[in-house]
Amino acid sequence: MGERGIGCVLVPTVLSWRPSEINTTDRVPTAGSWLPGFGTGDANGMIQPATERRLDDEVVATGEEFPVLKMEHVSKQFGATLALDDVSLALRRGEIHALLGENGAGKSTLIKIMTGIQTQDSGEIRIDGKPVRVTSSQDAQRLGVAAIYQEPMIFPDLSVAENIFIGHRNRGKLVDRRGMEREAAEVLARLDVTLDVGEPARGLTLAEQQTVEIAKAISLDVRVLIMDEPTASLSAHEVQQLFRIVHTLRQQGVAILFISHRMEEVFEIADRVTILRDGRWISTTPRAELTPGSAIRQMVGREVQELFRRSRREPGAVLLAVRGLCREGVFQDVSFDLRAGEVLGFAGLVGAGRTDMALALFGISPADAGEIELEGSRVTITNPRDAMALGIAYSTEDRRQLGLVMPLSIAANISLPSLPRFLSPSGMVRRAEERDAAEAFRERLSIRAPSVETPTSSLSGGNQQKVVISKWLETNPKVLILDEPTRGIDVGAKVEVHQLIDDLAARGMAIILISSDLPEVLAMSDRVLVMREGRQMAIFDHHEATQERVLSAAMGQFGDILPEGDGIDRIAAAEAITAIDRLVAGGRLVDGERQ
Amino acid sequence: MAREILRRLRSWEGLLLVVLLVILAYNITRVPNFLTIGNQVNLFQLGIEKAIVVLIMTFVIISGEIDLSVASMMGLSAAVAAAVFEAGAPMPVAILVALGVGAGFGLLNGYFVAVVGLSSLAVTLAGYVGFRGLARLLVQDRSVGGFPEWFTNLGQRGLVGPLTLSILIFAVLAVIASVVLHRSGLGRLTYVIGNSAQVARYSGVSVARTKMIIFTMSGLISALAGVLMAARLGAVRASTAEGFELDIITVVLLGGVSIFGGVGSMIGVLLSTYLVLNLRNGLIIAGITGNTQTGIIGLLLILSVLVPNLAGRVQDRLRRRQVDPSMRAPPSGAAEPTRSQAAPG
Numbered sequence: 001m002g003e004r005g006i007g008c009v010l011v012p013t014v015l016s017w018r019p020s021e022i023n024t025t026d027r028v029p030t031a032g033s034w035l036p037g038f039g040t041g042d043a044n045g046m047i048q049p050a051t052e053r054r055l056d057d058e059v060v061a062t063g064e065e066f067p068v069l070k071m072e073h074v075s076k077q078f079g080a081t082l083a084l085d086d087v088s089l090a091l092r093r094g095e096i097h098a099l100l101g102e103n104g105a106g107k108s109t110l111i112k113i114m115t116g117i118q119t120q121d122s123g124e125i126r127i128d129g130k131p132v133r134v135t136s137s138q139d140a141q142r143l144g145v146a147a148i149y150q151e152p153m154i155f156p157d158l159s160v161a162e163n164i165f166i167g168h169r170n171r172g173k174l175v176d177r178r179g180m181e182r183e184a185a186e187v188l189a190r191l192d193v194t195l196d197v198g199e200p201a202r203g204l205t206l207a208e209q210q211t212v213e214i215a216k217a218i219s220l221d222v223r224v225l226i227m228d229e230p231t232a233s234l235s236a237h238e239v240q241q242l243f244r245i246v247h248t249l250r251q252q253g254v255a256i257l258f259i260s261h262r263m264e265e266v267f268e269i270a271d272r273v274t275i276l277r278d279g280r281w282i283s284t285t286p287r288a289e290l291t292p293g294s295a296i297r298q299m300v301g302r303e304v305q306e307l308f309r310r311s312r313r314e315p316g317a318v319l320l321a322v323r324g325l326c327r328e329g330v331f332q333d334v335s336f337d338l339r340a341g342e343v344l345g346f347a348g349l350v351g352a353g354r355t356d357m358a359l360a361l362f363g364i365s366p367a368d369a370g371e372i373e374l375e376g377s378r379v380t381i382t383n384p385r386d387a388m389a390l391g392i393a394y395s396t397e398d399r400r401q402l403g404l405v406m407p408l409s410i411a412a413n414i415s416l417p418s419l420p421r422f423l424s425p426s427g428m429v430r431r432a433e434e435r436d437a438a439e440a441f442r443e444r445l446s447i448r449a450p451s452v453e454t455p456t457s458s459l460s461g462g463n464q465q466k467v468v469i470s471k472w473l474e475t476n477p478k479v480l481i482l483d484e485p486t487r488g489i490d491v492g493a494k495v496e497v498h499q500l501i502d503d504l505a506a507r508g509m510a511i512i513l514i515s516s517d518l519p520e521v522l523a524m525s526d527r528v529l530v531m532r533e534g535r536q537m538a539i540f541d542h543h544e545a546t547q548e549r550v551l552s553a554a555m556g557q558f559g560d561i562l563p564e565g566d567g568i569d570r571i572a573a574a575e576a577i578t579a580i581d582r583l584v585a586g587g588r589l590v591d592g593e594r595q
Numbered sequence: 596m597a598r599e600i601l602r603r604l605r606s607w608e609g610l611l612l613v614v615l616l617v618i619l620a621y622n623i624t625r626v627p628n629f630l631t632i633g634n635q636v637n638l639f640q641l642g643i644e645k646a647i648v649v650l651i652m653t654f655v656i657i658s659g660e661i662d663l664s665v666a667s668m669m670g671l672s673a674a675v676a677a678a679v680f681e682a683g684a685p686m687p688v689a690i691l692v693a694l695g696v697g698a699g700f701g702l703l704n705g706y707f708v709a710v711v712g713l714s715s716l717a718v719t720l721a722g723y724v725g726f727r728g729l730a731r732l733l734v735q736d737r738s739v740g741g742f743p744e745w746f747t748n749l750g751q752r753g754l755v756g757p758l759t760l761s762i763l764i765f766a767v768l769a770v771i772a773s774v775v776l777h778r779s780g781l782g783r784l785t786y787v788i789g790n791s792a793q794v795a796r797y798s799g800v801s802v803a804r805t806k807m808i809i810f811t812m813s814g815l816i817s818a819l820a821g822v823l824m825a826a827r828l829g830a831v832r833a834s835t836a837e838g839f840e841l842d843i844i845t846v847v848l849l850g851g852v853s854i855f856g857g858v859g860s861m862i863g864v865l866l867s868t869y870l871v872l873n874l875r876n877g878l879i880i881a882g883i884t885g886n887t888q889t890g891i892i893g894l895l896l897i898l899s900v901l902v903p904n905l906a907g908r909v910q911d912r913l914r915r916r917q918v919d920p921s922m923r924a925p926p927s928g929a930a931e932p933t934r935s936q937a938a939p940g
Contacts, residue, residue, distance in 0.1 A: 364797065384799040394797070402797045405790045407857065416787060417798045423780045431778075471798070 067126075068093050068255045069114070069145065069224045074123030076109050079458065083109040084120070085279045091224055091255035096246060098258045098270035098287075100299055106279040107259055111226050114257075115147045116140040127223075141167065144223035146216075148230060152209035156202040160184060163201050164215045187215045190252070191245050207238035214245060225249060226257045231265055243269055263292050275299055278490070310502050310524055312542070316340035318376075319510045320392075320479050322361070325370035330356045331534040334370070338479065338510045343501060345525030345545075346514040348554050353534035354514045355397060358481045361512075362394035363387040374478075388417065391478035395468050395485060397514070399461075403468040406457035410449055411438035413456050414471045441470035445500060462493025469500065480504065481512040486520060498524060518547060530554050607851040610902070611866040618873045625880045636757045638872050640827070643761040644669065644820040644836065645843050646868050650765075650772040651816040652847045653864045654809050657776070659789040659856025660708060660715035662810065664700075664722025665817040666839035667730070672697050672821030674730035677739035677831040686743050694818050700726065701814015702807065709806035723840065731833040740830035750826025761823045768816070773861040781808065789856030845892060846871050849899045871895075 067090035076084040084106045091097050101107050112118040114125070116134040124131050127143050134140050154163055161177075161184035184197040193211050195204070201212060210230055217225055227246070231239045246256060246269060260266055266273060266287075273290050275282040275298045282298045320338040325331070331353035338344050346354040360367040363381040372379050374390050381387050387394070396402040404413050415422045415434045422434050438452035445466040449459055456467055465485060472480060482501070486494045501524055505511055515521040521528060528545040530537045530553035537553040623629045639646070648665050655662045672693040679689035700722065707718040749760045758766075776782040784805045787795050795802050825831045850867035852859030871892065878888045 384797065385801070388799045396797055401791070402793055405787050405794050407790060408786065412783065412787075416783075416795075416800065419780055419783065419800070427779045427781060428774075429778060429780055429783055 066093060066128075067091060068128065070126040070129070071110070071114070072124045072126065074110075074113060074120045074125070076106075076113060076118065076120050081279075081460070083279050084113070086123070087276065087279070087281045088123075089274055089281070089284070091257060093255055094250050094253045095271045096250055096256045096258055096269055098260070098266040098273045099276065100266060100273060100295060101276035105276040105299070107276060108228075109279075110276070111147060111228055111257075111259070114140070114145055114224070114226060116145075141220055144221055145226070146220060146222040146224070147226035147228060148210060148213040148217065150229040152206065152213045154201045154204070154209045154212060157200055159198050160195050160201055160204070160212055161197040163212050164188075164197075164219055167216055167220055183219070184215070187219045190218060190248075191215060192248055193245065205238070207234050207241060210234075210242065211245065214249070218249075222254060224255045224257065226259075228259045230258075231260055239265065263295065266295075267292065310343070310498075310526075311506065312526075313341060313506060315342035315526060316508060319374065320361075321371075321373040323371040323373070325357070325360060325367045325372065327356060327360055327365065327367050328369075329534075330365075331360075331531070334529075334531070334536045336529055336536075336539060338512065340478075340508045340510050341505050342526045343505050343511045343513055343524055345521040345528040346512060346531065347516075347518065347521045347528050347550050348531035348537075349516075352531040352554065354531050355483055356534075357531070358394055358483055358512065358514060361387065361392060361479075361481065364394075388475055388477075391476070392481070393417075393472035393475050393477035393479070394481040395472050395483060397483035397487065399464050399468045404456045404464060407455050409438075409453045410442070410447065410456055410459075410467055411435050411452040413467050414438045414441055414452075414474055417471055417475050437474060438470070441466075441473065445470060446496065460490070460493075462489035462496075465489050465493065465497065469497070473504075477509065479510045479512070481514070483514045484516065485513070486515070486517065494520075518550065522547065522550065607902075608860065608863045608866060611850070611863060611870060615866060615870040615873065618870065618877050622873055622877045622880065625877070632757055636753070636759065636762065638876055639762050639765070640759060641875070642842075642872055643759075643765055643827075644824045645839055645846070646872070647761070647765050647768060647820045647823070648817050648839070648843050649846050649864060649868055650768050650861075651809075651813045652843050653772065653850070653852055653859060653861060654776065654782075654785055655715075655813050656844070656847050656852050656854065657789045657856055657859050658785045658806060658809055659792065660806065660809070661719065661844070661854075662704065662715065662722075662813045663719040663840050664704065664726055665813060665843060666836045667723045667726035668697055668700065668814055668817035669821035669824060669836035669839060670730040670833065671700075671726040671733075672818035673825040673831040673835045674733040674739075674833060676822050676825055677742075678733040680742065681739060686746050690822050693822050694815060697818020697821070698811055698815040701811040701817075704814060705807035705810030708810060709803035715810075727833070727837070730835070734831060734833050736833065738830045738832050742825070742829060746826050747829045750823060750829070759827075761827065764819070764823070769861075769865060773865075776861050781805065785809065786857055789858075791857075842871075842892075845896050849896055851899075854900075 070088075070090045072088050073086050074084055074088070075082065075086055087106065087110065089097075089110070099107050099110070109118065113120050114134065116136045116139045119135050125134055126132065127145075132139075132143055134143065134145070140146070155166065158166065159181075161181040164184045164187060165180055181197045188195055188197070188211070191211065191214060193215075195208060195211065201209065204212065214225070230242060234242060246258070250256060258266070258270060267290075270287050272284060272286050273295065274284040275295060277299060316339055318337045319340050321336075322338075323335050325334045334353075334357055336344065346357070348354050356365065359365045361372065361381065363383045363386050366382045372381060374392075379386075379390055381390065381392070384394075400406070405416070411431075411434050414437060415429075419429075422430050422437075424430055435452055441447065442449065442452055447459075447463050447466045447470070449463060456464055459467065469482070469485065485497050485501075489497070498520070501511060501513065505526075513521060513524055515524075522545055525545070526542050528540045528542075528550055530540070530550055532554055538549075540549060540553075626634070628634060648669070652662065652665065675696050676686075676689045676693040679692045680686055684692070704715075704718055704722055707713045708715045752759065754760045754763060776785065784795070784800060787798075787800065788802055788805055792802050795805075821836060824836060828835070846867050847859075847864055848854060849871065850859065850864030852864060874892070874895075875888060878891065883891070
């Protein structure tokens with residue numbers, strides 16, 4: 001730590017921060033948002049806030065009970081996975097219906113089916129009670145179903161009016177510019193918004209672009225508007241503007257399906273909340289009857305106590321020493337020691353620089369300042385082969401894109417990083433040895449597959465993850481970096497991966513565990529290194545790493561409130577609890593969405 | 596999905612075999628003694644240089660790249676051999692120089708694609724134009740001939756029985772290529788890179804090295820094919836082998852190799868090679884001329900892209916119908932306990 005700040009500068013603008021995290025300070029207590037009372041963690045460490053909710057919003061929620069759009073027993077299968085399993089959902093006139101679910105819960109598939117991008121395998125969609133077929137976006141448009149997304153699809157060089165009417169076909173009269181602009185202004189007036197309709201869309205803010213998207217939908221007589229994470233890139237003020245527009249639409253009888261990972265937004269705006277998990281419908285509840293705690297439990301489907309606990313041992317000698325490691329504009333001044341048999345957790349929000357740090361250690365994007373020592377001698381790592389030669393392995397967070405050659409067999413994937421070892425002098429692959437090695441891992445990690453010749457594409461997420469870990473274990477690493485090893489895999493596989501981590505550590509492997517799953521990182525790590533905005537904020541020992549402390553360090557803004565000792569004052573506790581809910585609901589889930 | 600690709604591939608090769616047998620049957624009924632060795636040798640001799648380049652093109656395309664410069668390289672190597680020989684060097688030296696030029700330019704292609712990171716389409720398009728231009732500079736608009744007799748004999752006469760050197764080289768290379776593609780580390784990496792260069796990189800595989808090897812081999816083998824062509828024809832023009840690259844790529848794709856890389860087998864490509872040779876022969880017998888022939892082969896190519904796609908869709912439908920009812924029962928049953936467990940307390 002003595003060599004802090006070895007000549008590298010962090011350029012904040014380059015960080016891939018989601019604005020949601022940057023703006024946390026000014027968004028938490030906005031008027032009308034879900035205001036957390038003082039709550040305490042329940043026995044499971046899950047937070048149960050004492051909620052006081054405003055009632056006046058709920059009066060509006062009635063509309064007509066008659067559903068505009070109804071999905072009945074819809075199922076959709078991709079390969080071996082059932083993305084949607086017998087899901088039913090009804091959207092009423094003039095309601096804001098929130099859809100909650102973890103990554104992989106089936107939200108995107110549901111939207112794609114509603115908008116005709118994909119077609120269900122079975123089940124029915126009804127509009128006004130009549131069964132309809134939605135097999136293309138044109139169908140959806142004709143039926144009055146439209147969707148807007150996080151990133152507005154705007155033509156920057158066309159005017160606002162042209163963008164609004166771009167979806168209209170066979171309307172020759174709209175070549176009349178003035179008429180079109182007048183109509184555009186009328187549409188915007190319906191939303192209670194004023195924009196210069198003649199100006200190119202280029203100059204609009206993201207929020208204004210979204211407004212244009214909404215206007216586009218309105219101009220097509222939309223009856224069902226799907227909003228897929230519309231607030232993800234908006235500031236707190238813009239979110240409030242958007243919500244105002246959404247309320248206006250609701251009063252005009254539009255059914256709105258609202259998807260957001262931000263729990264407090266859902267609780268601020270939704271009339272009803274539907275929760276999906278693993279492609280299945282879990283519940284549909286009026287907002288007033290739902291608490292954030294129960295929503296999270298239903299989304300996650302497990303209690304925190306189900307997590308595997310580590311067996312604690314005394315770690316061995318320092319294997320890897322990192323001093324003042326930097327990569328300009330990405331992360332800065334990271335220093336830590338990693339001992340044999342130790343699990344060092346990396347906690348932090350999305351984009352905090354944890355993966356970048358790992359990629360520097362693995363040589364994919366090398367560090368440009370700082371020192372790395374392995375077993376006492378200084379080393380340079382400029383590409384993955386350097387890292388592998390030193391005994392450093394990196395199991396990627398993106399197993400589909402970066403981890404596995406999908407159509408190839410389990411055996412071929414496991415042998416890939418160590419392929420030279422499996423070659424005969426004439427360069428042929430020794431297939432029997434390759435199979436044996438894979439077979440050993442299939443047993444040890446209980447990879448569920450008919451044989452090691454099975455293509456990895458036909459495996460479940462959990463088994464794919466085990467193959468990725470196997471391929472790195474086959475290289476016999478001293479240091480194993482596991483980046484989100486349990487993301488998007490089922491609970492059973494999760495427990496098995498946790499057991500494996502414990503087992504590997506017990507055998508003396510040094511492990512870096514990057515995880516956005518806070519309970520996981522706390523349970524599995526001997527020490528937790530917290531990063532925020534590319535900087536190392538703290539390293540906590542296991543016994544002092546509490547959710548509150550790690551979150552404070554990860555999120556920053558409460559750092560000065562938290563006292564040194566164990567006594568956290570009430571205000572800080574309340575804020576930390578909000579933050580926990582936010583992280584559990586927002587950070588982790590948003591993080592998972594990338595797969 | 597991969598199992599499906601495999602199955603489709605298997606059935607694709609099966610389909611090729613069926614089409615091949617039909618064409619063979621036609622040829623056999625129309626031509627007496629069609630299956631005699633002499634006839635078969637003649638059949639192969641017609642397109643033997645292309646058949647040789649097809650072998651390496653299979654590697655190039657499976658690795659996810661393309662090499663449009665192969666035919667120009669054939670022309671260039673023939674021209675180099677001719678020019679060096681004309682300048683007074685002995686023929687073996689001329690051949691070696693030609694092969695060296697092929698390997699060198701192949702390496703250069705590989706360097707631009709793998710190290711500099713340019714698109715192989717652009718790089719080898721430049722090669723396509725550039726190599727042909729060099730060939731023109733070397734032999735102008737002349738026809739260079741007068742090679743030693745042993746050289747032209749090698750190209751035209753049987754070396755082992757009726758089998759010419761070119762056919763023997765093709766046979767040996769076909770075996771080597773099959774083994775390398777399906778059994779060796781290089782072959783494994785060819786598939787890996789063709790499927791995902793990123794996964795290869797994150798697994799510590801040197802993508803650049805593998806691609807350089809493949810492109811260098813592509814240059815070398817094209818040059819070899821060019822020299823063999825000079826021997827067979829006994830004379831070299833600047834336009835030697837012009838337009839061959841499309842025939843070569845067509846045969847590879849018809850053999851079931853995906854133009855996007857990562858998928859394909861040597862068996863399929865060999866079948867498709869023999870199929871196209873027979874087809875051309877059959878069309879000639881039927882009195883169908885050059886341009887129409889090309890049109891028919893083009894049609895085949897479109898079918899080769901269409902049929903697996905359609906077959907895949909049909910299979911999807913069928914599979915869905917079979918799997919659907921059985922798949923649904925257990926999960927929704929299993930959903931009940933979790934649901935009640937997760938219900939708010």
